[in-house]
Amino acid sequence: MVSLMILSLTASFIYLFVGFNVIRLYRKSDVCKIFFILTLSLAIWSLPGAFVYLAEDTYEYAFWNKISAFGWCTFEAIGLYFVMTLTENKLMRYWYIKSLILVPAMVSLYMVLFLFGPDTNTSPIIADVFYKGNFLYNFIFSLLSIILIIRWGIKSKSRIQKKQAYIVSLGSAISFLLTLLMQTILPALGFPGIPSLGQVYALALMYGAYYSIQRYQFMSIPTSLITNELFKELTGLTFLLDSQGFIIKTNRQLYHLLNYTENEVIGKHITEIVKYPDIDTIIENSETLHTTVKFEEVPISTKKGMLIPFQISVIPLQRKSGYQLGLLILGEDITAIVKQRKTEAVLKQNNENINKLNNELLEMNQKLIQKSNRDSLTNLYNHQYINMVLEDLLLKERKGTTDICVMMLDIDYFKHVNDSYGHLTGDKVLVSICDIIKKCIHSSDYLGRYGGEEFLVVIPDIKPEAAALIAEKIRSSIEAYDFGMKDLVVTISIGVARYEGETPKDLVNKADKLLYQAKSKGRNRYEIELD
Secondary structure (H helix, E strand, C coil): CHHHHHHHHHHHHHHHHHHHHHHHHCCCCHHHHHHHHHHHHHHHHHHHHHHHCCCCCHHHHHHHHHHHHHHHCCHHHHHHHHHHHHCCCHHHHCHHHHHHHHHHHHHHHHHHHHCCCCCCCCCHHHHHHHHHHHHHHHHHHHHHHHHHHHHHHHHCCCHHHHHHHHHHHHHHHHHHHHHHHHHHHHHHCCCCCCCCCHHHHHHHHHHHHHHHHHHHCCCCCHHHHHHHHHHCCCCCEEEEECCCCEEEEECCHHHHHHCCCHHHHCCCEHHHCCCCHHHHHHHHCHHHCCCCEEEEEEEEECCCCCEEEEEEEEEEEECCCCCEEEEEEEEEECHHHHHHCCCHHHHHHHHHHHHHHHHHHHHHHHHHHHHHCECCCCCCECHHHHHHHHHHHHHHHHCCCCCEEEEEEEECCHHHHHHHHCHHHHHHHHHHHHHHHHHHCCCCCEEEECCCCEEEEEEECCCHHHHHHHHHHHHHHHHHCCCCCCCCCCCEEEEEEECCCCCHHHHHHHHHHHHHHHHHCCCCCEEECCC
């Protein structure tokens, strides 16, 4: 039993190490915060669970088991919650779905805490319900999590995300199968006395997740994955920092120039590598930095202690809203310039080269930001960005600038199109409908993909009567359009709402209600509230 205690204690320390390491790397990521809670649940399961093996009586056993239950009762629910958040499952938009995920964990925990114990007379029926229910809860939630991760990897167009999904699902499957074999199948086949070590088997899952984090930046934002690929092609010394100055990514030139490997510097503060007072000042005031800052000669020490002079550029990475994403530091080795005292012409050429590189990277950053605002299939604004556009316009409207109308559009029976003609045709229909809508609205209007087959049009400076004409034009154009498939006729339903001082969310909800009125009245029509 001592060996089992040591195993469980070791597992708890590993879970804590992984959790704190991940939250340090991606402290602003909501997904990583949930992953951190997941590691805490495993640690809470493992740490008190270690003392369960050494319990000398039922009271001591019950005490440690109840504390450990805060981990083993909640782990599967938190795990599924994490997976559905990571894979951006549409169901996570509904608060009641999030709540339902946690219900089995809360019920299980309540029963352990209050219905079981040495001084509690638990009926056999309640005990049977608990053990069978807890098994089904663990089995279903674990299996569902694995399936969702595999599905996420299959659907992803990113090679790196596919590798992430493969590694994490493999680790999860090993943990799941070990637990099922050792705690259910073997005892059922007549092998009693096998100790409960689910918290130890979960190490396979944790190893897969942590390996993916270290090797493939698991849980990092999609634009970070693109940036990592681009870094491989950059020349010169390159550091990508978070807003606090910690190193997130470097390029391969780090080893050739300074003899450090990437793993030796990831997670360190930039001031541990670049020891230069002016750089320290910029990092401390990075939130107020809005333009590129250059340093002509910055000495940087190699791993062996040799100083190399670099020409350094510090570039702030920001969203259009002004939110600081981090900093990009570019370094050009100017050892040859310092040693040979090259002419002003050579210095000028080097400055032009680094300026060109700066401009290319700034342009690349703008493209990455724009890409993050677009839907990958239709190239329309995505759900998040079209909402931001609406918020900005309503802010101006409150100052008395213009009238605003919002249209919520939904393709009628789109599931039937996918089921009858295939998803490839369904995608083509979506793209064609986007083109039709674009032709029917003004160049100054805003169009975004709000959901699977839902679209949102924001029209500034328009009266409801004029908006109704546009809605009818869209409806009739789509109904008359030839999609090139036999018997394929597509229609659309539209809700048109006028801004009357409500919040952006309420305005969209008003348009959505009008859309569903159009649906309930037979589809292929629009609904609008006129004065």
